[in-house]
Amino acid sequence: MNCLFCSIIKGDIPSNKVYEDEWCYAFLDIAPQAPVHCLVVPKEHISSADVIGADNSQTVAKIFEAIPKIAKELGLANGYRIVSNIGDDGCQSVKHLHFHILGGKKLSENMA
Numbered sequence: 001m002n003c004l005f006c007s008i009i010k011g012d013i014p015s016n017k018v019y020e021d022e023w024c025y026a027f028l029d030i031a032p033q034a035p036v037h038c039l040v041v042p043k044e045h046i047s048s049a050d051v052i053g054a055d056n057s058q059t060v061a062k063i064f065e066a067i068p069k070i071a072k073e074l075g076l077a078n079g080y081r082i083v084s085n086i087g088d089d090g091c092q093s094v095k096h097l098h099f100h101i102l103g104g105k106k107l108s109e110n111m112a
């Protein structure tokens with residue numbers, strides 16, 4: 001399967017790594033939409049948050065255990081936003097589950 005984020009996890013495509021453990025890989029977004037913009041992806045290929053279920057929810061739980069560590073590493077002591085886009089209406093451009101971590105300034109109250 002040709003997946004951009006699987007290639008980044010494997011190291012076939014370079015990235016600015018922020019964090020890695022058994023379950024997930026985090027790296028800086030190539031086109032940041034905030035002063036700090038990081039992506040957290042599962043090492044297991046999961047196409048989007050719309051297919052989270054009993055068979056893969058442990059991976060998702062591990063990502064959410066990692067996120068506070070990643071946020072600390074990124075210096076986001078004042079808060080941040082987590083976003084996951086799903087499908088066409090959600091404007092998901094990469095079909096590998098990922099959580100955007102956005103911060104480094106007071107973010108817009110408008111989310112849509």
Ligand code: AMP
Pocket residue numbers: 004013015028029030031032039084085091092093094095
């Ligand atoms: P989404 O639109 O929610 O699917 O998010 C995909 C994100 O991946 C976008 O914010 C892109 O800027 C980001 N992106 C695409 N290619 C790369 C790359 N090679 N390295 C880092 N981030 C990337």
